[in-house]
Amino acid sequence: MNRHILNSVAIMLMVFSLNVVAEKPQPVITGQGGTGLTINYQRNFTVDQNTVMLEDGVVVPRTRGQGGTGYKIRYRVAADVNPTLTEGTLEEINLINTHKGPVLSTDPFRIFNIDGLITADTFFKDDLSLQDIILGDDFKISGFIDSNGALMVTRVEALDQPLTDWKLSGYVSQLSGSVFNIQEQVVDMGAVTPVDCDGTLLDGDFVEVVATADPVFTTGSVLNTVTDVTCVPEELVTPPDGTIPVALEGIIDFEDLDMNDLFTIAGQTILINAGTTFLNGEADDIDVGVKVEVEGLLDTITGNISADVVEFIEVRFKFEAPVEPVDVLIEESITILGQTVVVTPQMRDEDNILSQGLAAAAQVEVRGFTDRQGQFFMTRVRDRGNADETDVSADGAVTAVNQPMLEIQGVTVDATTSLFFDGTGQPINANAFFAQIEVGSEVSMELAVWENNSQVLSGGNLFLDEDAAQGRSLSTPEGSTGALGIGTMTSLPDVIFVGSFDVQ
DSSP states (O other): HHHHHHHHHHHHHHHHHTSSOOOOOOOOOOOOOOSSSEEEETTTOOOOOOOOOTTEEEEEOGGGGGGTTTTTTEEETTTOOOTSSSSSOOOOOOOOOEEEEEEEEEEEEEEETEEOOTTTSSSGGGGOOOOOOTTTTEEEEEEEOTTTTTEEEEEEEEEEEOEEEEEEEEEEEEEEEEEETTEEEEOOTOOOBBBTTTTOTTTOEEEEEEOOOOTTTTTOBOOOEEEEEEEEEOOOOSSSSSSEEEEEEEEEEEEEEHHHHEEEEEEEEEOOOOOOEESSSOGGOOTTTEEEEEEEEEEEETEEEEEEEEEEESEEEEEEEEOOGEETTTTEEETTTTEEEEOTTBBBTTOHHHHOOOOOOEEEEEEOOOOOOOEEEEEEEEEEEEEOTSSSEEEEEEEETTTTEETTTEEEEETTTEEOOOOTTEEHHHHHHHTTTTTTTTEEEEEEETTTTTTEESSEEEEEEOOOOOOOOOOOOTTTEEEEEEEEEEEEESOOOOOOOOOO
16 A cells, blocks of 8 residues: 555544544524523623613514514613623614515525525524525515625514515615615615705615515516605714713624724724734634624714724634636635635625636635534635645634644644644644644634645644633723614524534
8 A cells, every 4th residue: 555545544534533523512593582682692681671672663562572583783781781791781672674575586595686695694583494485475684784785684584464565775876866776676766855864865875765565576676666765874873972882793894904903884983903802703804795793982972983802703714725617616606625615795706706717727715704504605705826735724713623633614634744833923832732722713724735635734834813712891981871782683592512523
């Protein structure tokens, strides 16, 4: 038996041994229960007799919140909020349906003619599934809207009866007279006068559109039964002068970290500094189209948020490796390092790899995230030049570990000949490195060699990401009257194990 075969057998045995490592239990969105409300899995707020519960700005019974899992929400916490903005009494909470109307496609998902991303983290009310959706039926959808008007769906709810009024939300584009677009949906508002638009309606304004239901509406239809167009602020609305603790979830629409240490969510400026902690990713993962939650202090005069913590809602990854033309399915997916990564409405493809394909093998960088079932989703793809199997990188969460083997976001790594570095870039030995990682730790690998036959990365340099397990304290200002937030309603009454590894 030659050395190549012996090596392959050894690698296969080591890969097999990874399968007995238990993956960390991951939170699963389940029905909201109890007397309080959980937001983004970690903020457990109390609802009392004074809490005002709204749905789309209309007062509803407080019990409505108990069925609100998956809703995008705006909330205000009373002065009893704790320093980490994880406990306190809710004064007001608004459950937001971003879209109410007909689903026209499930693959890809579209409500009206607007693209939406469905993942395993999307909550379907009453055990609804994507396969149960009847095209043309009305649904209530909640989620987060990117700067192009596409939607990251967090909740899907079926209705017992068709709606008489529809609603859609998003950013105005291609405005001409009474006609404009929200993503791919053409809206003709006719003689309706937009309100609350600071003068006149402009491209880039965020609007809520209400229209009378149209029984013949279908793919490609113009929405021309509009009854109301309202400009609404997507950012956190500021109270009187001062500073106030905030937790803001949303999709990044601009970033300028290199020059000015800032990015924006719905136009609201987020300032980072040397003390900002990054969770589920790192500063390099800040990019347009990425969803994050920011904890910090809001300056109510400037509207800027100084970020103490930036948490990536989904676990991020970044791969750079050779890709063959056959690995690209136009407008669908790309296979890199043995992982199939699917396109999203939020994807940026400046080099037209997913729209036109590759003429020859190339070094490709893919950034994105995984959902709780391990599906890979793409938010950016770039052509990085000639293919080079000896200059491969992988950055993400550890998904299995058994020294000297580990997995980075599902990619098998043989670290037998690797060099190791701590979070500050200082060399350490293999034992020190493996002693500091577990499933869920964030690591990166550079200058590695990819063996396509065995589907294993080896050699190269392995880095611990900087420790993100610092405290979550916002140093609530003296005299603070509470806190504000935008987030997703979640619940963790029944945590289960999920993942690709058998639990032993």
